[in-house]
Amino acid sequence: MFFNSLHFALFLPIVFLLFWFGFSKTKTVQNAFLLLVSYIFYSFWDWHFLFLLLFSTFLVYYTGIKIQDNVSAKSKSLWFWLSIILNVGFLGIFKYYDFFSVSFSNVLLNFGFKVSPITLKWILPVGISFYTFHGLSYSIDVYKSRIKAERNFIDYALFVSYFPLLVAGPIERATHLLPQVKTKRVFNFQQAKEGIFMIVWGLVKKVVIADTCATYANAIFDHYQSMNSLSLALGAVFFAFQIYGDFSGYSDMAIGISKLFGIELLRNFNYPYFSRDIAEFWRRWHISLSSWFRDYVYIPLGGSKGSKLKQVRNVFVIFLLSGFWHGANWTYIAWGFLNALYFLPLLLQNKNRSNIETITLKLNFDSFKTVFHILVTFTITCFAWIFFRANSIAAAFDYIKLLLTNGVFEWQYLANRRYNYEIIMLIILFIVVEWNTRTKQEPISGKQSMLKLIICIASLLAIGTYSDYKEFIYFQF
Structure with missing residues (x-):
């Protein structure tokens, strides 16, 4: 179901009226209704992949509580990495397995070894990159004690599956969206x-x-x-x-x-x-993804601190990852690499934060x-x-x-x-x-x-x- 489709033009007013006139008595009722609507919305593409979304949701919800409750640093780390590896693993299998399989066979072919790649040819689940990144940021924030683990499953599931952002973002943060989800909304005409x-x-x-x-x-x-x-x-x-x-x-x-x-x-x-300049462009384009890579990859790697060589490395890492996030094709990686090259002169001259004002x-x-x-x-x-x-x-x-x-x-x-x-x-x-x-x-x-x-x-x-x-x-x- 697309936002610019006739189906959605009928779907949205019905959901809006039901929400405010039938399911707005309490926060729990509001969230349960929106969660159900979100799952219906997602099922319009392929209801089979709803089970993958549910599994990812329950996985991060459960491991988040385990990370929160365990006193031992070793146990916290174990549950954290279990959440990260399984989430990234599912994303990798569905989105990148065929790409790596074909690319590896092509490399062997260049050395004279003919290998028939084993491909899965699975359909890419709609929105998997977005809801996976929601879960990853939540797990990291809980592990770093930036937020407490959410114990209300409906509230957490709505944060991950909220239908306006489920299939193409923006990529939300638990620190921003969960407090709103946990509060009863009152209709505001403005x-x-x-x-x-x-x-x-x-x-x-x-x-x-x-x-x-x-x-x-x-x-x-x-x-x-x-x-x-x-x-x-x-x-x-x-x-x-x-x-x-x-x-x-x-x-x-x-x-x-x-x-x-x-x-x-x-x-x-x-x-x-x-x-x-290109640095300003990336502060203005797909802000939720750019800030995600900045906060969860670039800064942990050292950001703009340390030697210039490390700074250059960090820039290439986030731009190549950004390109690869968009799809399993060398064209996206080349696009990310080219943007990293654009960014380098600004970084080397310390001008990557020059154009901030309106x-x-x-x-x-x-x-x-x-x-x-x-x-x-x-x-x-x-x-x-x-x-x-x-x-x-x-x-x-x-x-x-x-x-x-x-x-x-x-x-x-x-x-x-x-x-x-x-x-x-x-x-x-x-x-x-x-x-x-x-x-x-x-x-x-x-x-x-x-x-x-x-x-x-x-x-x-x-x-x-x-x-x-x-x-x-x-x-x-």
Whole structure:
């Protein structure tokens, strides 16, 4: 069930009405109802994998209590590592086993040994990367005594399985979400109104921007051999806005849906394409994942402390892990490696925390430099997205080779018999709207909010009617 589907358009109002008018008497009733709804929501993909989610939930819940209750450091460590190894093990089997099996056989083939890889060819359970990371962070926080183990199974299970964030995040922390889950929610009209605005704006990002850009990006990437340099450059730009509209749109909808039930989720995007360097970009893009790797991998490794060599090592570790988290393909690892290279000059010059303040522009030289830095950051980000979007490393390099050597900058008809003019105008309009609202979490709120809401709904009806139905990109991760 997708947030942009007719099924969900019927599902959400029913759940909302039942929650507030039938299941809001106590915190326990509220949580039990939302947990049941979450399991129903997840079962729409494949109810068989619900048992994997339940097993992962019970495993972390039980080991968390054991970690809390054991006085012996050795026993605590034993239960902690049992939780970590089993959770990571299931993620590895379902998501990475075939990748390692095929890669290993290819390495042996290069040395003259022909081996037929044993592959499982299992379907990747939707959301496994997200709910696994929820469980991992919880286990680590309990082990490090940052939080106490949750003894109410329904409360813990809802933290892991809460349906707005279950399949594609944001990646929540127990320290942020569990206190809200453990408190009875009271209906707040202003909060619900904000939620509706965020849902609509998220739909605009997904249906109007992402799905429209996908039509053009797919036409170019799928036929890149026949495309000239201009079309290939535009293909990278179109994909950049496709993945941004797709994923940030989902995150906005998840946050908005959660507001309807009185729960606030972590912000996941903060206008990343206005970043002035790649470090700022990663503070603004997929914030919940970036901060997860920072807190649970980068800082424990030493972070920015110690020798420069160790700092460089730590940067490459988190970026390669981030790439690998996205999928079992060398293209994602190359994407992570390239972003690590982008980050290195900032780290070596101690400038990775330079651009913290809000962007402001005036008619002066500093503003010209700011715009230049934004354009450079966006350009290198689009270049890295080529690896993310390509089907293979070879295809990515072929794409880049043609982009740099073709030398023809003329408008081309695409496979769907369209020029690029319309989508370029749409992207420019989207950029203007985002720039003018860059200090807000979503553009619809504030003055003339109802007029903005009507315009957004009109654009959804006008463009969404002709938009191809597409899944969310991050469902595959």
